[in-house]
Amino acid sequence: MEQIIATVRRFDGALVLVPGPGSDFPEPAWGDAFFYYAPDGRVPHRVQPYGTIVTKDHPGDTASDLDPPGRWRVNVHVDRATFRELTGEEPRSLRRPRDHAAVDSVLPHPVYGAVGWICVVNPGERTTDTVVQLLRSAHDAARARFERRREPGGPPKNA
Numbered sequence: 001m002e003q004i005i006a007t008v009r010r011f012d013g014a015l016v017l018v019p020g021p022g023s024d025f026p027e028p029a030w031g032d033a034f035f036y037y038a039p040d041g042r043v044p045h046r047v048q049p050y051g052t053i054v055t056k057d058h059p060g061d062t063a064s065d066l067d068p069p070g071r072w073r074v075n076v077h078v079d080r081a082t083f084r085e086l087t088g089e090e091p092r093s094l095r096r097p098r099d100h101a102a103v104d105s106v107l108p109h110p111v112y113g114a115v116g117w118i119c120v121v122n123p124g125e126r127t128t129d130t131v132v133q134l135l136r137s138a139h140d141a142a143r144a145r146f147e148r149r150r151e152p153g154g155p156p157k158n159a
Helices: 002-009 080-087 128-149
Strands: 014-017 033-037 051-054 073-077 117-121
Touching (some): 002 128, 033 128, 051 128
Antiparallel strands (some): 014 033, 033 051, 073 117
């Protein structure tokens, strides 16, 4: 987990948040990580992270069985073509049953798969390189969205 967080921190313009006790984030977010493109170092308004790491089950999201020690999950938003390539299905047409608790396997996110999120529980030898590539692509897509929102010569819109 720390290796992935360190890798994303090296991406140009990356903002990595890892909330903990004493932060402004609610306790359920403590220990998780949130990845944004934010060249000014501030959390963007009205923008979701392009990737996350979760370290525990959350209400409505327990299929990955993250509560036992040492379990965690990387989540990455991908484009439709990448989602199709990785899962063999369209995001909005998921039908195959999957074991979302399986480790080191690229799967549709158990809750947000239909909107283009994939996940990997405990990336290992088979999936770490893929996860890093997906995070890099998601970061680049977030940068492109950021640039499209900017007015020429001015600050970003909706900042």
